Amino acid sequence: MTVVLAIDAGGSHTRAACVDAKGTVLGWGRASGGNATSLGEGGVRAIETAARAAITEAAADASTLTAVLCAAGEAPVGRLGELAERLGMHDSSSWHPVGDALGAYFSGSSAPDGIVLIAGTGAIAARVQNAQVVSVVDGLGWLLGDAGSGFWIGREVVSAVAAAADGRGSPTALTEQVFSRIGGATACWSGVRTPDVAAILRAVYDRPPTALAEFAPLAFDAAAEDDAVAASIVSAAASHLATTIETARRGHENLPVVVSGSVLTEGMLRAGVCAGALLEVLQDADLRPATDGVVGAAILALRRRGVEVSEQLRVTIAEQVELRRA
Amino acid sequence: MTVVLAIDAGGSHTRAACVDAKGTVLGWGRASGGNATSLGEGGVRAIETAARAAITEAAADASTLTAVLCAAGEAPVGRLGELAERLGMHDSSSWHPVGDALGAYFSGSSAPDGIVLIAGTGAIAARVQNAQVVSVVDGLGWLLGDAGSGFWIGREVVSAVAAAADGRGSPTALTEQVFSRIGGATACWSGVRTPDVAAILRAVYDRPPTALAEFAPLAFDAAAEDDAVAASIVSAAASHLATTIETARRGHENLPVVVSGSVLTEGMLRAGVCAGALLEVLQDADLRPATDGVVGAAILALRRRGVEVSEQLRVTIAEQVELRRA
Numbered sequence: 166m167t168v169v170l171a172i173d174a175g176g177s178h179t180r181a182a183c184v185d186a187k188g189t190v191l192g193w194g195r196a197s198g199g200n201a202t203s204l205g206e207g208g209v210r211a212i213e214t215a216a217r218a219a220i221t222e223a224a225a226d227a228s229t230l231t232a233v234l235c236a237a238g239e240a241p242v243g244r245l246g247e248l249a250e251r252l253g254m255h256d257s258s259s260w261h262p263v264g265d266a267l268g269a270y271f272s273g274s275s276a277p278d279g280i281v282l283i284a285g286t287g288a289i290a291a292r293v294q295n296a297q298v299v300s301v302v303d304g305l306g307w308l309l310g311d312a313g314s315g316f317w318i319g320r321e322v323v324s325a326v327a328a329a330a331d332g333r334g335s336p337t338a339l340t341e342q343v344f345s346r347i348g349g350a351t352a353c354w355s356g357v358r359t360p361d362v363a364a365i366l367r368a369v370y371d372r373p374p375t376a377l378a379e380f381a382p383l384a385f386d387a388a389a390e391d392d393a394v395a396a397s398i399v400s401a402a403a404s405h406l407a408t409t410i411e412t413a414r415r416g417h418e419n420l421p422v423v424v425s426g427s428v429l430t431e432g433m434l435r436a437g438v439c440a441g442a443l444l445e446v447l448q449d450a451d452l453r454p455a456t457d458g459v460v461g462a463a464i465l466a467l468r469r470r471g472v473e474v475s476e477q478l479r480v481t482i483a484e485q486v487e488l489r490r491a
Numbered sequence: 492m493t494v495v496l497a498i499d500a501g502g503s504h505t506r507a508a509c510v511d512a513k514g515t516v517l518g519w520g521r522a523s524g525g526n527a528t529s530l531g532e533g534g535v536r537a538i539e540t541a542a543r544a545a546i547t548e549a550a551a552d553a554s555t556l557t558a559v560l561c562a563a564g565e566a567p568v569g570r571l572g573e574l575a576e577r578l579g580m581h582d583s584s585s586w587h588p589v590g591d592a593l594g595a596y597f598s599g600s601s602a603p604d605g606i607v608l609i610a611g612t613g614a615i616a617a618r619v620q621n622a623q624v625v626s627v628v629d630g631l632g633w634l635l636g637d638a639g640s641g642f643w644i645g646r647e648v649v650s651a652v653a654a655a656a657d658g659r660g661s662p663t664a665l666t667e668q669v670f671s672r673i674g675g676a677t678a679c680w681s682g683v684r685t686p687d688v689a690a691i692l693r694a695v696y697d698r699p700p701t702a703l704a705e706f707a708p709l710a711f712d713a714a715a716e717d718d719a720v721a722a723s724i725v726s727a728a729a730s731h732l733a734t735t736i737e738t739a740r741r742g743h744e745n746l747p748v749v750v751s752g753s754v755l756t757e758g759m760l761r762a763g764v765c766a767g768a769l770l771e772v773l774q775d776a777d778l779r780p781a782t783d784g785v786v787g788a789a790i791l792a793l794r795r796r797g798v799e800v801s802e803q804l805r806v807t808i809a810e811q812v813e814l815r816r817a
Contacts, residue, residue: 302657305692308700309650324635331628332738358627366631374634412658 168225169466170232173268173458174198174212181215182489183223183230184463186472188481192225193489194218208236209244216252227253233261233466235268235458263465266291267298271461273423273453275479280417281455282410284433285426286378288314290413292420296468302413307374313405315378315428321398322380323369329394330362337394342383381428389437396439403433403440411446422447425455456483457490494551495792496558499594499784500524500538507541508815509549509556510789512798514807518551519815520544534562535570542578553579559587559792561594561784589791592617593624597787599749599779601805606743607781608736610759611752612704614640616739618746622794628739633700639731641704641754647724648706649695655720656688663720668709707754715763722765729759729766737772748773751781782809783816 167186172179176198183192195218196211212234220227232254234240240262241248249256270281270293282290288311289304307316326343328334344361347368369377384402387395406429410422424434424447433440455461460483464474472478493512498505502524509518521544522537538560546553558580560566566588567574575582596607596619608616614637615630633642652669654660670687673694695703710728713721732755736748750760750773759766781787786809790800798804 300657302659303654305650305653305657305688306696308646308703309653309692309695320634324631327631327635328629331626331631332741333628333734362631366635369635370632377634408659415658 167467167470167472168223168230169463169470170216170219170225170230171459171462171466172212172216172232172234173265173462174208174234174236175265175458176237179208179211179215180457180459180490181212181219182459182463182486183219183225184467184482184485186467186470188463188478188485190482190485190489192219192221192223194220194222209241209248212241213248213251216248220252228255230254230259231261231466231469232259233263233268233462233469235263235265235462235465237265261465261469263462264291264298265458266301266304267293267296267465268458268461269425269455270423271296271464271479272458272483273425273455273461274421275464275474275476276421278417279421279423280410280413281423281425282406282413282429283425283455284314284406284428286315286375287311288317288406288409288426288428290409292413292417296465300413303409312409313402313428315381315426316375317405318384318398318402318428318432319377319380320374321401322384322395323365323377325394325398327362327365330359335394338387338390338392339383339395342387343380346380346383381432385432385435385438388439389435399432400439400441402428403443406433407442407446410443414450418449419451421451421453423453423455430454457486460486493793493796493798494549494556495789495796496542496545496551496556497785497789497792498538498542498558498560499591499788500534500560500562501591501784502563505534505537505541506783506785506816507538507545508785508789508812509545509551510793510808510811512793512796514789514804514811516808516811516815518545518547518549520546520548535567535574538567539574539577542574546578554581556580556585557587557792557795558585559589559594559788559795561589561591561788561791563591587791587795589788590617590624591784592627592630593619593622593791594784594787595751595781596749597622597790597805598784598809599751599781599787600747601790601800601802602747604743605747605749606736606739607749607751608732608739608755609751609781610640610732610754612641612701613637614643614732614735614752614754616735618739618743622791626739629735638735639728639754641707641752642701643731644710644724644728644754644758645703645706646700647727648710648721649691649703651720651724653688653691656685661720664713664716664718665709665721668713669706672706672709707758711758711761711764714765715761725758726765726767728754729769732759733768733772736769740776744775746777747779748776749779749781756780783812786812 172181179196181194194215196214245260246257290302303310388399498507505522507520520541522540571586572583603622616628629636714725
C-alpha cells in the first residue's frame with residue numbers, strides 16, 4: 166500500500182498528513198510554525214511534532230514513507246537526515262522539500278502544467294511545468310517587491326493616513342480605522358506632529374515591517390464603501406498583481422491559474438472592491454482556488470511514488486483535509 | 492565677549508565650532524558620528540571630543556558658553572548635564588538641542604521665518620517661525636514616508652532592475668549600473684531566478700534598508716542620459732518632493748526656502764534631470780542653499796545670547812566654517 170507524508174510548514178503553523186493513493190487522510194498532525202523566511206530550530210521541531218502525530222495516527226511504516234515538505238522560505242535541507250532518523254524514516258532521500266508556490270499550485274490543480282498567483286503578506290506568481298517551478302515573477306520580498314501584496318497595501322494604508330495628517334494627502338476614512346487599530350486617540354494637531362502620527366511611527370517602527378500587512382483589510386473595507394484614497398490604493402495594488410500574473414502567463418495563457426492568499430480570496434476577488442485591472446487580466450483565465458498547502462504536498466508526494474493524480478483524487482484529498490482542519 | 496559653542500552631530504560625523512558675535516570661528520573640532528536615529532554612548536562621546544577641541548583652540552571660558560546641539564534624530568537630553576560637567580560648562584541649561592531641520596534652515600538663511608526642504612537619505616520639509624519649527628511635512632522615515640528621498644529613489648532603482656529581470660519591467664541602463672555596484676556578474680537567466688537577482692536580494696536584505704540610498708545617484712545619471720525607467724523614477728520622486736514643499740509653504744509662499752541634501756543639490760536641481768514638477772513648484776520661491784549645519788547651530792546660539800544675526804553675519808560664519816572644513 167502506498168502511503169505518503171505531506172507537510173505544509175508556514176510562518177504561523179505546520180500541518181502534516183499521511184495520505185494513501187486513494188486520497189484518504191490516514192493520519193493528521195499539527196504544530197506551531199517556523200520562521201517565515203527560514204525554518205530555524207523551532208521550525209524543525211514543529212515539523213517533527215506534526216509528522217510524528219500523522220504517522221502515529223496512520224500507523225504507517227515510517228521506513229517506507231516518501232515525504233514532501235512544502236515550506237515558505239528556505240527549507241532546512243541540512244536537517245533532513247536528522248528528521249528522517251528521529252521519525253524512523255529511511256534516510257534524508259525520503260524527504261523532498263519544495264517551495265510554497267508549488268504546494269499552493271497543486272492544492273488547486275492536478276495538472277502538471279499551470280500558473281499560480283499568491284498574494285498574502287507577500288506576492289509572487291510562478292509557472293509550473295511538469296510539476297516543477299520553471300519561472301517566478303516578483304516574490305522579491307517587502308523591501309524590493311511583493312507589489313500589490315498585503316504588506317504593500319498595508320504600508321500604503323498607513324502612509325496615506327500619515328500623509329493626510331501632515332497635509333500632503335486627502336482626508337480618508339482609513340484614518341479613524343488605523344488609529345483605532347493602533348489604539349491612538351483621535352487625531353488632534355499639537356504643534357509639530359500630531360500625537361497620533363507619533364503613535365503611528367512608534368507602532369510601525371517597533372515591529373517587523375511585514376506586520377504592516379495587518380492593515381491591508383482596512384483598504385478593502387473602505388474601498389468597498391467608496392473611500393477614494395482606499396480605492397486608489399486597492400486599484401494600484403490590483404494593477405501590480407495584474408502585471409505580475411500577466412508576465413507569468415505570457416505565452417501560456419491557456420494554462421489553469423491557481424489563486425491563493427488572503428489579498429486575492431478575501432480582497433481583490435470580492436465584489437465591490439476596485440480591482441478592475443486584475444479582474445480584466447484574469448477574465449479569460451481558467452481560475453482555480455487554492456486549498457490547503459498540505460493537499461499540494463500530498464499530490465507531489467503521490468506523484469513521486471508513481472501515482473497518477475487525477476482531478477478527482479485532488480478533490481478527494483482537499484475534502485478530507487478540509488474535514489481535518491475544521 | 493560673547494562666544495558660543497555650535498555643534499552639528501550627524502550619523503557619520505560630528506563638528507563643533509566656537510564662534511564669537513562677529514562670526515569669527517575661534518575654535519574647531521571634529522569627531523566621528525553617532526547613530527543616525529538616536530545618539531547613543533558613541534554619539535555622546537563624539538560630541539564631547541569635538542566640543543573639547545573647539546573650546547581648547549578658542550581658549551574659551553567654558554563656564555560662560557551657550558551651546559546649540561543640532562542633531563539628526565533624538566538628542567541625548569538626559570546626558571546634557573554630564574556633558575556640561577565634563578567640559579567645564581555651567582550646567583545642562585547651557586545646552587540647547589535642536590533638530591537638524593532647524594540647523595539646516597539657519598545654515599542658509601538668517602531670517603527668523605522661513606521654510607526648509609531637506610532631501611538626503613530621508614526627506615522632510617519644515618516651516619520655521621520665530622526661529623522655531625512650527626510644522627513638519629513628511630520626514631516619516633523610510634518605511635512610511637520620506638517620499639522622493641535618496642532611500643526612496645534607491646529602492647525604486649533596485650526594484651526596477653529586479654522587475655526588468657523577471658519580465659515585469661522595461662529594460663533599463665540601471666541594470667548594468669546596479670549589477671556592477673553590487674559586484675554581480677552580467678545578467679543571465681538560469682531557471683527560476685537569475686543569479687544576479689539572487690545577488691541583489693542578498694546584497695539588499697543583508698544591510699539596513701536605508702543603505703539603498705546609495706543607489707540614488709544612478710537614477711540621476713541615467714535620467715540625464717535619457718533612460719526612460721530612470722527618468723520616470725526621478726520624475727516621480729520630484730513630484731513627491733513638490734507635494735511636500737508645496738504643503739509646507741501653503742499660505743507662506745513669500746518666505747525664503749532653504750534647500751539641503753544631496754538629492755536636491757546633486758540631483759533634482761541639476762540641469763538635465765527630469766525634476767519638472769519640483770522645479771515648477773519652486774520657480775517663484777526665494778531659494779537659498781543650505782551650508783553646514785554648524786553654521787545654523789552657531790546662529791541659533793548667537794540668537795540665544797541676544798545677538799541680532801544679520802545675513803552678512805551668517806555669510807561670514809558660513810565662509811569661516813567652509814575654510815575649516817576644507
